[in-house]
Amino acid sequence: MLPENNEQALLSCLMKKGDLINEVVITPDHFDYIPNQKIFQAMRRLEAKDIPIDIVSVNTELGQEIIFIGGSDYLSDLYSIHTHEANVKTYERYVMQEYKIRKTKELMKGIEEVHSPKEMNSLQRVVTDINELLEEGADVEFNLSEVLYSLYEDTEKEKEGINGIPTGYLDLDNLLDGLNEEELIILGARPSVGKTAFALGITSNVCNKDHFVDFFSLEMSAKSILTRMISNIGSINSMKMKNAMKRFMEDDWTKYHYAQGVVSSFRNNLVIYDKSKVTVQEIRSKVKQSIRNFPEKRHLVIIDYLTLIQGSGRRERHLEVGEISRNLKRMARDLKVSVLLLSQLSRGLEQRQNKRPMLSDIRDSGEIEQDADKILFLHRDDYFNKQSENKNLIEIIVAKNRNGSVGTVKLNFVKEYNQFSSLENAI
Template identity: 25%
Template sequence: MNEIATPQAGLPAVPEPQLPHSIEAEQQLLGALLTDNDLYDRAASIVRSEHFYDPVHQRIFDLCAARIQKNALASPVTLKPFLEDDEGLRALGGPVYLINLAASAIAAYAVKDYAQMIHDLAVRRTLIGLGRDISTKASDVTVASEPDEQIVEAEAALYALAEQGRTESGFQSFLSAVTQAVNVANAAYQRDGGLAGISTGLIDLDKKLGGLHRSDLLILAGRPSMGKTSLATNIAFQVAKAYRKGTTHEGREGAVNGGIVGFYSLEMSAEQLAARILSEASEVPSEQIRRGDMTEAEFRRFVEAAKSLEACPLYIDDTPALPISQLAARARRLKRTKGLDVLIVDYLQLVRPATAKDSRVNEVSEITQGLKAIAKELDIPVIALSQLSRQVESREDKRPQLSDLRESGSIEQDADVVMFVYREEYYKEREKPGDHQLEKMAEWQAAMEAVNGKAEVIIGKQRHGPIGSVELSFEGRFTRFGNLIQPWQQGGGERG
């Protein structure tokens, strides 16, 4: 055998290692399918055409799948007309190859084992390809190619491979999409016509939203002091508290109630956020917790609440000014190691873009697109808090609207749901007349009584549901939102 010398080192060329595959396993699987079409479901749950190493085998499997799904026979005879002009098949001996496949299939009972073997070898080939890509990019030392970005890209590709067995999903058939839609509707139906998504713990908000839906980006916006962080922590606490693990309707291990929550707190520290949640759970005012000004009974309640929440699956990351790429990488890692059902970001304007842009609008656009991509990739609802512009304050009616969102174009466009937190009580308090204005004081007191302890969540946009307003109760001392008892419900007991 002649050796080819490389000009650089004068050494013999190292032959390219052959990628892992098993032609025999592919032949046995296809032969079994051609002799018994009923075996297709067993194989298709594990293997797809792209998992086959031989391109001819890929085409044969695709044809078998297309015919079997139409309840038509897939055999060497019925496949022959479709493959007569196939150059690859001709190189293997033509249509006779199909007959030989069927004739040599001797282990139909082992179809599942062959399918698993073909799948695993395909994953190994993809891993080798990813390794080569990582190595090539790392070798390419340019200003535009930052190592941190390469790490994030590599992690995203490996995560996708670990989750789905492939690095890119590409197109999917309408049948596949319809099946997923039916599964979601079935999950809602199994809950007695309840929620298709995860419950927020707030009944009226759940009715309006149908729960928190997978792959949705929800924007929760409000002016300072409206309580958007409080509402987000309330939802996080309720979802984590309700978490129950089991077998989902899709037949996999996961959350059957509530969920595991990831909370990016870019403004407050983890300790401050935990204190807020403990204030709600123990019914001890948050300012008393900060000062340590508690009675013995309150401190006991506080400690008991802390003990009961020890096992709560709520994970907080309080790293400030996180770039969107790092935020995505950490979310992937959390889902892989602990699980993740809901992600909350407080707040959107404090997230950094991966690269500096020429305008703030473009930066926010990259961040919202990145958050939506996380929701879709991890198949979870993402709740991102957002600031509102000051123009709200200059209007007589201070109820926020979509145009009040800062850098609103991209936020409004990318979000599936946009909600605003509004507390009229906050503005009414600041309209208090002087003590000598008795008539105005009486009017103000009546108005304050009407809005005391109430909050509104205004749904300004919802892709798959109605817009409108939801009334909630708000207890400022405990920074707690709750289900509002309407006058006609008085005496009937509190709703869950």
């Protein structure tokens, strides 16, 4: 007997050789025909109970549900189908593809219901859902020999310095091994502690090394970002820059023209996106464009900051933020880029006697902690204690480092210049 469809072919294989259930990743929801869904559900239950799967055990597990699939005759028909067990992954792939076609058609109905610019958010949600659907269950070719050989080649290479993109702060780079591709790195602090200034310092250092930075500024304009970069690079008081013609001395103009020249040299290393409302899908699209334009460079994506990223609007905000962080981690892996995501910490830490940030202070979602490869916190004692002896001293606390050590690095921070430097280079 020949199968009428791929769902039947897959179920027939699984009934004849039950241990093949360990090789498939689809779920009952991927089946279109309800009786097939119920049969596969029964198989998954048997798998969970560690009971061998065959026609008898499936029949027994179905129990009274057998009447909803057409009785034992339907199971017998499935068992008698001519299939090749070696093709089980092919049958699974066909079932998944058919599922994606059905779901895409359903989602496309949502596009047909968009009739005005006011409904663009609905359109964006549909596009995001379709992209996530197409990525679901995507086959990843794995060849053990190839991966081991690649690992061997990496081991044989003599390397100098760090593996990741350097931040420009030596002690931090040694602790982190730089900002590595495929990693999601969280940079958290309370407002006005120096998150954006630190991210801009990293941006300048990365661009100087001829790597590429996609800077997504959701709170400040590109003009404001560049003003702060020039202040940083030129060691120019940011207050003076607000009215340069009146406040600049001759030395300030010299430093300004120097810094402007440095930033101008970043034209092939930096793009700033200052759209106030942006989705992960838009971020992904822009980053892919940068990679196409500069495929030879290593890419760092900086997003300032997490809670300003627009979500789907279909769930509670803390769940939505978790979805955003997962999608950014997926983007980092898929595009092989490093993602530095700025995040505000909850004000609860200000009520504690010990003001040093902890992982539990990450705002809106505990899932962020799970998704992140590295979590960094900025802490300034003089932010909380105006009488602090540690003026202009900032601690970079590495609270999570999936592939390395945790610890603390201390830097000098000159707020009027938006400038970070190692302590031995303190001004």
